[in-house]
């Protein structure tokens with residue numbers, strides 16, 4: 176059977192090219208891999224290799240021809256045992272490209288069709304669960320955020336042999352911030368693994384272990400250093416489920432302190448919530464108090480997806496009541512109303528929740544009743560709780576420790592503007608770090624970081640009292 | 642085409658008739674599959690980046706023959722050959738290349754991102770070098786669970802310059818992880834030759850400062866690959882830690898389909914193709930030993946061509962993914978206790 180040789184597409188964008196030279200002539204024997212012609216595209220001159228073997232029976236497009244459409248028949252090959260003189264092209268050059276033309280425009284239409292459909296189809300909303308109710312009579316113990324995180328890991332490691340923790344100084348040193356204190360003693364060095372200083376490497380190693388079904392908790396000494404590993408977090412952990420059509424899965428937690436510590440300068444002080452919150456395929460959690468830290472870390476460890484768990488160094492030593500329950504697990508993706516109010520909504524995560532609560536107290540003295548929402552999870556973002564609150568208060572201040580541009584506050588402001596536009600009595604306000612790398616000098620650092628007074632000022636502004 | 646070898650007592654440098662014919666068939670399947678992929682690319686049916694494995698077939702075929710059930714494979718974006726060697730269906734692989742619902746990733750991954758958990762093929766990774774720590778993590782999981790499985794992480798000569806490779810080497814050696822690192826040195830990283838990108842061009846030595854043994858192997862000779870592979874896999878399986886094999890090999894085609902390949906001479910390609918081709922080489926040995934006649938080998942070629950044609954037909958008939966697939970597989974559902 177004869178074989179048509181088609182004008183090949185030699186790059187993702189090529190539609191036509193010049194057939195600059197034939198390197199074989201009619202009657203030549205060709206084996207696969209032989210260069211038969213040279214083609215000039217918009218970018219380069221490329222060689223065309225034969226794929227099939229046989230005799231070059233007919234050349235249909237002469238060398239020097241310009242504007243030869245991709246997929247036009249340029250020659251015919253007679254296969255072994257065939258009479259080269261009697262072969263015919265199955266499609267001639269003209270009809271072949273005409274045919275291709277229609278089929279490709281069909282395809283474009285089909286493609287734009289389905290793009291429209293996809294635009295119409297909203298991203299399905301994830302089911303959001305409510306916090307389980309705490310049984311009446313449950314006692315509470317004041318616990319530091321540090322110990323709550325530690326307890327969460329220890330409980331999950333007792334529960335599931337596949338859970339292990341790895342990172343720099345997590346074992347013998349007991350954790351750079353003592354969050355993994357005493358885990359080595361209880362679980363041994365197989366499950367509490369001191370790594371070399373090698374963020375990119377151990378993040379990738381963790382991803383591989385998770386692909387294989389283990390449940391790694393990867394501690395970054397701080398999230399500033401996770402930038403070395405961000406490729407593995409986003410490209411490998413975050414995208415593989417999708418790229419594998421649902422076959423793979425990466426049950427891993429990346430955790431550690433995030434945001435500004437104190438007087439450590441720009442490279443050690445940054446809030447990455449917006450960075451990771453940008454990425455579909457990741458979950459991002461940033462709790463404030465100890466009970467949430469514990470309940471959400473337990474949920475993160477059990478979650479079959481990659482979870483970026485952002486802690487705050489300046490909260491580690493703060494104590495909060497934690498319920499004395501055997502298994503305190505909270506749903507990822509649910510915000511918490513930490514203070515009810517009617518005049519303005521203050522939305523915050525992580526350490527800024529503390530400032531928002533402080534601001535609410537100050538505002539109360541001034542006759543403004545603020546509602547404080549702790550996002551707890553950055554992705555999936557509980558926009559329902561925020562929008563419902565705005566429908567009640569008609570005003571919102573979005574607070575974050577990170578920079579303003581493309582930040583968490585920007586996303587929330589856009590969402591409430593789209594979903595509660597008619598309820599808003601003032602444009603959404605944002606409180607955030609000043610748009611500079613965090614300075615070291617005490618006075619400049621204080622000027623740069625947002626605090627309760629900034630929130631108070633912003634709330635007064637959206638309430639039009641100033 | 643399962644390539645799991647069961648017997649380990651055969652003499653290292655010699656292979657039985659059945660084995661030789663099997664390797665011939667396996668390599669030919671990769672070659673014909675890749676030629677067809679190139680053709681479909683030329684017809685605009687495959688898009689984007691498409692990196693062909695033609696010329697390197699002996700590497701993955703020889704290595705696969707050393708592995709057993711449960712051993713894991715991971716590689717970069719030049720991955721079609723590895724998938725076929727892992728016994729993944731040619732139809733499913735080709736349909737992924739054409740972006741159709743019948744592909745291994747339902748059309749959502751493409752040439753560079755395909756996986757089969759069932760066949761222990763862990764991808765398919767588009768970021769140069771990323772598969773090396775991930776593959777090391779597969780080995781970590783084997784050790785953690787106490788299995789005697791080995792992970793094989795393939796990467797290119799160019800990838801061998803990535804920092805994360807050395808981070809992985811260090812941990813693998815420190816913790817004696819069962820990983821075989823296979824460097825497929827095809828002499829170029831895109832358009833940059835090894836001499837232009839590597840300060841130490843003998844890449845098997847790259848493990849020295851981590852105390853990882855390394856060996857150079859003729860990657861154009863499937864039996865040489867198998868011999869080295871058996872040694873390396875046995876080493877890793879016995880708990881001694883990682884091992885590096887540098888396979889000297891060559892890719893005949895451009896880096897990807899859109900590479901005009903002006904950085905090397907046509908004569909260089911022709912020379913290797915006519916004197917070192919892995920398939921022709923094995924064919925010569927098969928004929929010499931009288932394991933098959935020319936005609937019998939031609940019949941194998943016909944069979945393979947039919948398999949590849951079926952795969953291509955399937956890949957064009959399989960529908961595009963349903964628009965609803967846009968939203969699936971972003972996150973797994975959380976089981977509510």
Ligand SMILES: Cc1ncc(C[n+]2csc(CCOP(=O)(O)OP(=O)(O)O)c2C)c(N)n1
Nearest residue numbers: 719767768769797798799800827829830831
């Ligand atoms: C991190 C990263 N940098 C650059 C690229 C673009 N790129 C893709 S393949 C490649 C060359 C890699 O060569 P090598 O490792 O020798 O593998 P080969 O293609 O020869 O199989 C480059 C630079 C990439 N995909 N990822």
Ligand SMILES: [Mg+2]
Nearest residue numbers: 797798829830
């Ligand atoms: Mg290379």
